[in-house]
Amino acid sequence: MRRWFLALGGVLIALLLTASMVAAQQSITITLSQQNNSGESGTATLTAVGTNQTRVVIQLKGAPANVAQPAHIHEGTCANLNPVPKYPLNNVVNGMSDTTVNVALSDLLAKPFAINVHKSAQEIQTYVACGNIVGSVAPATGQPRATLGLLPVALAAVAGLGLIAAGLGLRRVRG
Numbered sequence: 001m002r003r004w005f006l007a008l009g010g011v012l013i014a015l016l017l018t019a020s021m022v023a024a025q026q027s028i029t030i031t032l033s034q035q036n037n038s039g040e041s042g043t044a045t046l047t048a049v050g051t052n053q054t055r056v057v058i059q060l061k062g063a064p065a066n067v068a069q070p071a072h073i074h075e076g077t078c079a080n081l082n083p084v085p086k087y088p089l090n091n092v093v094n095g096m097s098d099t100t101v102n103v104a105l106s107d108l109l110a111k112p113f114a115i116n117v118h119k120s121a122q123e124i125q126t127y128v129a130c131g132n133i134v135g136s137v138a139p140a141t142g143q144p145r146a147t148l149g150l151l152p153v154a155l156a157a158v159a160g161l162g163l164i165a166a167g168l169g170l171r172r173v174r175g
């Protein structure tokens with residue numbers, strides 16, 4: 001019975017590893033373009049965290065030193081933005097911001113959303129950078145094969161690790 005227990009454990013570990021590998025693939029990077037001649041531009045990387053959260057990491061070049069610049073996810077596009085913030089992000093300071101928001105990446109991709117950065121708390125009405133949240137993670141936006149293609153690899157990994165675990169279990173029983 002012990003070998004079955006070990007084999008089962010091996011398969012479970014393999015499944016967990018596979019799940020984390022697949023989850024790590026659910027990430028998009030968008031471009032944040034300068035607005036109002038700010039000289040600030042860069043990227044935002046959005047990564048799925050579990051099934052209903054998204055980590056948003058903003059990196060801007062040309063940001064002023066030690067100025068807190070408000071940032072949000074807004075509904076709409078940079079060209080046609082709903083000015084009311086939908087999901088607040090942590091302030092960009094020295095070009096960096098890192099926030100986990102309570103919304104699934106797939107939901108952010110399901111309809112138009114944009115990330116914008118404001119000049120400062122005092123000059124919040126001035127946008128310094130903006131980028132539309134678009135990408136190829138969700139099936140609705142195309143290229144779902146990139147994710148589906150991982151499935152055979154994941155299954156092979158599970159099978160292989162399961163066999164290894166079963167082999168170790170046999171060896172233990174014999175030894």
Ligand SMILES: [Cu+2]
Pocket residue numbers: 070071072073074085116117118
């Ligand atoms: Cu905003």
